[in-house]
Amino acid sequence: MFTKILIANRGEIACRVAATARRLGIKTVAVYSEADANALHVASCDEAILIGPAPAKESYLCGERIIAAARETGAQAIHPGYGFLSENAEFAEACVAAGLVFIGPPASAMRAMGSKSAAKTLMEQADVPLVPGYHGEQQDPDFLQAQADRIGYPVLLKASAGGGGKGMRVVDSAAQFKEALASCKREAISSFGNDQVLAEKYLQRPRHIEIQVFADTHGNCLYLFERDCSVQRRHQKVLEEAPAPNMPPERRAAMGEAAVAAARAVGYVGAGTVEFIANQDGSFYFMEMNTRLQVEHPVTEMITGTDLVEWQLRVAAGEPLPKTQEQLAIHGHAIEARIYAENPDKGFLPSIGTLRHLGTPASVMFELGGDAKAPAPVRIDAGVRAGDAISPFYDPMIAKLIVWGANRQQALARMAQALSQYQVVGLTTNVAFLKRLVQSTAFASADLDTGLIERNHDTLFTAAHAAPAAALALACAALMASEQAQAASEGRHRGDPWSSATGWRLNQPYLRALSFSDEFDYTVHLSYRADGWLFSMGHATGTEGSNSSSGSSDRDKDKNSADGDAPAAQLLHLSAHHGDDYAIRLGEQTVHGVVRRDDDVLHVFTGGAHYQLAYHDPMAHAGEAELDTGRLTAPMPGKVVAVLAAKGQQVKRGEALVIMEAMKMEHTIAAPHDGVIEEVLYAVGDQVADGAPLLAFRA
Numbered sequence: 001m002f003t004k005i006l007i008a009n010r011g012e013i014a015c016r017v018a019a020t021a022r023r024l025g026i027k028t029v030a031v032y033s034e035a036d037a038n039a040l041h042v043a044s045c046d047e048a049i050l051i052g053p054a055p056a057k058e059s060y061l062c063g064e065r066i067i068a069a070a071r072e073t074g075a076q077a078i079h080p081g082y083g084f085l086s087e088n089a090e091f092a093e094a095c096v097a098a099g100l101v102f103i104g105p106p107a108s109a110m111r112a113m114g115s116k117s118a119a120k121t122l123m124e125q126a127d128v129p130l131v132p133g134y135h136g137e138q139q140d141p142d143f144l145q146a147q148a149d150r151i152g153y154p155v156l157l158k159a160s161a162g163g164g165g166k167g168m169r170v171v172d173s174a175a176q177f178k179e180a181l182a183s184c185k186r187e188a189i190s191s192f193g194n195d196q197v198l199a200e201k202y203l204q205r206p207r208h209i210e211i212q213v214f215a216d217t218h219g220n221c222l223y224l225f226e227r228d229c230s231v232q233r234r235h236q237k238v239l240e241e242a243p244a245p246n247m248p249p250e251r252r253a254a255m256g257e258a259a260v261a262a263a264r265a266v267g268y269v270g271a272g273t274v275e276f277i278a279n280q281d282g283s284f285y286f287m288e289m290n291t292r293l294q295v296e297h298p299v300t301e302m303i304t305g306t307d308l309v310e311w312q313l314r315v316a317a318g319e320p321l322p323k324t325q326e327q328l329a330i331h332g333h334a335i336e337a338r339i340y341a342e343n344p345d346k347g348f349l350p351s352i353g354t355l356r357h358l359g360t361p362a363s364v365m366f367e368l369g370g371d372a373k374a375p376a377p378v379r380i381d382a383g384v385r386a387g388d389a390i391s392p393f394y395d396p397m398i399a400k401l402i403v404w405g406a407n408r409q410q411a412l413a414r415m416a417q418a419l420s421q422y423q424v425v426g427l428t429t430n431v432a433f434l435k436r437l438v439q440s441t442a443f444a445s446a447d448l449d450t451g452l453i454e455r456n457h458d459t460l461f462t463a464a465h466a467a468p469a470a471a472l473a474l475a476c477a478a479l480m481a482s483e484q485a486q487a488a489s490e491g492r493h494r495g496d497p498w499s500s501a502t503g504w505r506l507n508q509p510y511l512r513a514l515s516f517s518d519e520f521d522y523t524v525h526l527s528y529r530a531d532g533w534l535f536s537m538g539h540a541t542g543t544e545g546s547n548s549s550s551g552s553s554d555r556d557k558d559k560n561s562a563d564g565d566a567p568a569a570q571l572l573h574l575s576a577h578h579g580d581d582y583a584i585r586l587g588e589q590t591v592h593g594v595v596r597r598d599d600d601v602l603h604v605f606t607g608g609a610h611y612q613l614a615y616h617d618p619m620a621h622a623g624e625a626e627l628d629t630g631r632l633t634a635p636m637p638g639k640v641v642a643v644l645a646a647k648g649q650q651v652k653r654g655e656a657l658v659i660m661e662a663m664k665m666e667h668t669i670a671a672p673h674d675g676v677i678e679e680v681l682y683a684v685g686d687q688v689a690d691g692a693p694l695l696a697f698r699a
């Protein structure tokens with residue numbers, strides 16, 4: 001076995017690999033970019049080497065520098081993680097040429113599977129079933145259109161060299177074909193430097209079911225069952241689970257054997273995943289093989305009691321697979337949720353910024369090799385801590401939350417609970433969305449297909465609800481406590497503010513009106529009492545949402561006032577607070593919650609929900625007026641890929657004006673209302689900073 005390895009990655013996967021190495025007594029070397037000098041993965045390894053500036057092309061994708069770092073530190077092998085160089089055959093060869101072991105398959109197997117088109121040709125020869133389509137070399141648009149017509153619409157276009165859902169376009173009719181092809185090729189060349197595409201029949205209501213395979217250098221090859229990754233958005237996985245619900249043992253064996261045949265056909269070694277697309281009737285077709293460890297590998301580890309990184313290290317060191325097919329069995333059920341810094345209500349637009357507060361459910365980071373029969377119920381694989389930033393340079397994943405249960409129902413309940421305990425301040429996240437998703441009837445009843453999110457749009461993207469009185473009462477209690485603490489520290493008052501009448505009267509008006517807002521406006525009246533405050537709330541009223549300049553959300557915020565009558569005044573009493581943790585009594589109710597203040601916003605976490613209440617302090621910002629500059633700004637730093645509007649042009653509300661690429665996604669900036677373009681400030685290819693005005697616009 002190796003004594004020292006280098007981990008050529010960052011974030012959670014680098015931390016994950018380091019955890020297993022540590023357990024096995026193997027020393028680790030981290031590599032990092034200038035943006036990651038203080039990153040968790042650097043702290044997780046024994047040594048760390050700076051390899052370049054923030055952009056991945058100049059650091060994590062720079063194979064030469066990584067190999068030099070390995071030689072310099074005396075590492076014997078390189079673990080590539082996923083993404084970055086993990087599926088780069090030249091890098092695997094360069095490692096071997098430098099006398100290092102690449103912890104992954106041989107370059108020849110990566111090449112064979114690297115192009116989706118070439119892989120399909122090989123699979124055809126190995127009798128693995130394929131979706132009807134065209135995956136040949138000919139790329140003439142008219143020829144491809146004829147192929148699409150033959151396949152029959154809807155047709156799916158994919159970048160042959162693609163990954164991460166990029167470049168993929170669904171074409172519903174012949175009329176849309178050419179435009180979709182151009183757009184697919186544009187994204188393919190910019191993401192993968194190769195614009196070859198393939199066309200497939202676009203299946204209706206399919207499931208994504210993938211098989212984890214493993215092979216060693218002694219000729220053994222086996223499968224560690226399946227994962228169902230049907231719950232997706234933009235063809236990217238959101239929830240993953242193992243085993244797949246409603247999978248008859250015979251089909252499991254058939255898919256497992258097909259996957260092993262696929263791996264054997266390319267002389268595979270190490271961890272790999274064979275992805276299948278399956279019809280509701282169970283018929284399945286080869287989609288692609290990912291020649292690396294997969295993001296969602298923890299669900300397989302949980303149900304099989306294995307540590308797949310340990311297996312990777314053993315196989316790379318020349319050892320045989322630790323188990324045989326017969327020794328593997330499924331135990332219980334595991335579900336993974338990918339927690340992302342993104343805004344589900346704005347077309348899943350990534351969010352960047354600093355994690356000012358991070359509260360997580362009780363969990364283990366990663367500990368395996370223990371008791372396979374009793375995995376930890378909650379596991380979190382994270383690459384960031386409170387205080388760290390999600391930058392525009394890398395994937396905006398915050399963490400993977402993985403739960404295990406004796407059965408699916410128990411796993412689901414644990415997932416919902418764990419999500420309720422996840423608290424993030426500083427960035428928009430998908431946590432509330434994930435919670436609605438795991439609690440939706442469709443997911444709970446395992447009515448799975450890749451369109452689940454779109455099909456259940458109305459329940460998953462619910463209109464905003466007014467915050468309950470309890471959340472506002474917690475916000476008030478936190479404000480009062482902090483004002484009081486401040487007064488005390490300024491020496492104007494001593495003793496417990498909540499039991500002292502004099503303190504309050506000296507510093508505060510006897511009766512106060514506090515105003516807060518989220519999608520609604522709230523006014524709370526507090527009047528002082530010896531044992532607390534008399535709390536009463538006016539009607540919450542909806543506010544006009546600001547025009548969103550980006551994203552594809554068509555969701556209309558509920559602009560009506562909150563239901564019901566304003567509640568009568570209730571007594572509010574602060575029972576206890578420890579740091580950000582508050583316990584209050586509101587009338588007959590006892591309420592617990594966490595309140596974090598971030599500038600003017602009070603983040604209230606209570607009852608499993610997160611309320612973001614902007615506090616309008618009458619003393620601050622007096623006289624400031626909102627300015628409408630009539631400009632459309634970049635939602636994040638990125639590159640302009642298309643300018644669709646010209647100076648002087650009349651445009652309609654919602655018309656696409658500029659397309660930007662940022663964080664590996666295209667973002668369309670649309671007109672907020674009807675108007676005229678006064679100036680276009682950037683051209684195709686320009687880099688733009690976060691918040692930069694892109695166009696001057698007159699309504």
Ligand code: ADP
Pocket residue numbers: 082083084163164165191236237290293294295296395
């Ligand atoms: P999986 O099937 O394991 O989810 P994906 O294809 O979504 O695999 O990619 C896995 C990870 O690899 C993603 O989370 C992403 O960060 C990274 N990745 C995918 N494509 C690219 C790319 N072109 N460049 C860099 N990283 C990528």
Ligand code: ADP
Pocket residue numbers: 131156158162163164165166200201202203204206208232235236275277287288450
């Ligand atoms: P990537 O390399 O981006 O992971 P895949 O070929 O694995 O690309 O496809 C990603 C996702 O797109 C699948 O998980 C599935 O949801 C959807 N998809 C792929 N092929 C088809 C198809 N022929 N019909 C319907 N959906 C498909």
Ligand code: MG
Pocket residue numbers: 164275288
């Ligand atoms: Mg895939």
